[in-house]
Amino acid sequence: MSRIWRPISGVVFAAGLLSTACSGGDGGGGADDASPARGGSGSSQVLVENCVGEKITFKAPPGKIVTSNAAGLEILLRLGAGPKVIGTGFPPAKGALPADLADQAAKVPVLGRTVIPKEKLLGSGADAYIETFRPTRGAHVGPRPEEFKAAGIQVVQLRSTACAAEQSGPRKDLSAVTEDIERMGTLTGTSERAREIVAGMQKTLNTVGERVAAVPEGQRPTYFVFDFDAGSKEPTAVCGKQVANAVITLAGARNIFRDCDADYMKTGWEDIVDKNPDWIQLAVRNRGSEKADDKAFDEAERFLKSFPATRGLTAVKEDKFLRIRSERTTTPGVANAETVERIARTLYPDKFEDVR
Template sequence: MKIKNIIAGVYLSLSLVSYAYTPVTVNFSDGNKKYEVTFTESPKRAVTTSHFMTEILLSLGLEDKMAGTCWADNEILSELKEAYNKVPILSERYPSKEVFYSVEPDFVSGWHSSLNPKRLAGVEELMENGVNPYIISSLEKGAKVEDVYEDYITLGKIFDVEDRAEKIVDSLKKTVEKAKQLKGDKKTIRVFAYDSGKEAPFVVAGSGLGNDIITKAGGENIFENIQGNYATVSWESILEKDPNVVIIVDYGNDEAQGKIDFLKENEFTKELEAVKENKFVVVSLAEISPGPRIGKAIEHLAHGFYQEM
């Protein structure tokens, strides 16, 4: 009997060792300062403060590990809608600090701006209250689609779902490679990606994920030489660069058609051949942000650039 108990104990010990959580250390910036955070267990009450992070966690099947979400830029992907409906929506934008802490979070991730004492809380305060913050690398300057793959793998490790993360990355890679073939031997087109702005245009600039998505779709961002994810430029500069296609970034209450109508009336852009010939490709903000949409986004843009125009 004692031998059986000893054997059972050995098996139990081996089982616990084999399923032990491997600590994960991450480095990130809140936009001002760099931090290092170590996860010693998988988060159980995550809060997402951006559309893209919400969809990333949902695509990893983590809705039961999410205590709340906020800041949806577009409609949630249809295949994630059922899972999304299980997650409490804390606020349309950022929740108050009281609402945030009321759901007892142990993890928070989203836009840089959320890690601010004037929004949710600063990094130090969050950690003092048992909340591990994290900003994914694909939000940073110089980010590429490959950084989204790495973010998925890192989050897979943090939430102990590496197998799921690897499957998603494999699927994204296949979609991206297929999309890159749509250009064929056609001449590279020049692209103006318009986010917003009437006094001066706010555009996708040259050192961020949005630019890399345009590049992988076979386009050439007319503002690829400007540093940053986004930048404010002049209307005159757009007229001078004469893009072949205009991307409209769609989100929030400022609908895509309203932006198109504005560009058709603007004294500078109404003279562009791309505008006169209705060479617009509408893409949601969620599609040119990190997340499960990037593969289809590149495919969508490539079709718009080379198959539909």
């Protein structure tokens, strides 16, 4: 394996093209990840901790928020904080959200179909910028810290993805994702709704956990996320530090790249052949319609069945494919828990016969 890399289309995108993770916010110490500041009576200050211990202070919950992509936007919409969102980049494609959320998302101004242009972001009037992925070190395509500060914008990161590189060992649960949801709830004054969302996710995860717990680790099927949009010439390994590893693990499977000490890395087909996965997820970005999605899934499957290096894989020969969009697995949100259940139901159908 070699360099760290992130897919570039849809919601999962090249971190090097994003704005810098650091903000010009005031520092704070000794606070929780997102909590009211310990100030005088009636204080409405909020402290938020980003990656590498960076603390951001808001004098009051931000009323104007821009999101870097659809992941952050969806979380805020589910929290009921949609009216606070004044712009987004990488907007959700048609069909990516439930109808009620899609209607709300359609009202959010699109500042960039992909990465938001620097001038639009700085001139947006936002108080906060929610960043899903941190840029690679040394990349400054977006605003620099001093430019964010001059514009009065503070950057808040979704730590489950932005801080993946700092975590120790593989990700085995969705605690970082649920913490992100709770942090966004604290930030936007919707903590009660955040707790409801997290409780719903945990209920789903508990149901799956009860059914797969008895399966010994060594007997759990191996699983490969084939990120078709990331390129087939030099495939991408979705590694242990990525949210997807937690999704796969909780579903009762073993990510073939769980020991890869990164979130993503480029690898070679020979490595995948050596690992010979039992199941393969055909991961494609939302194309905007069910028909277009199906076409992309078909293309990914045809590639694996025709490519000399992969047509002999166990999963390919036995048609053990799961058609699940990339966003539901690799970016933080409620869909992660739903995907855990979907994978588990596919791998262990007999364990879910009594559950609708």
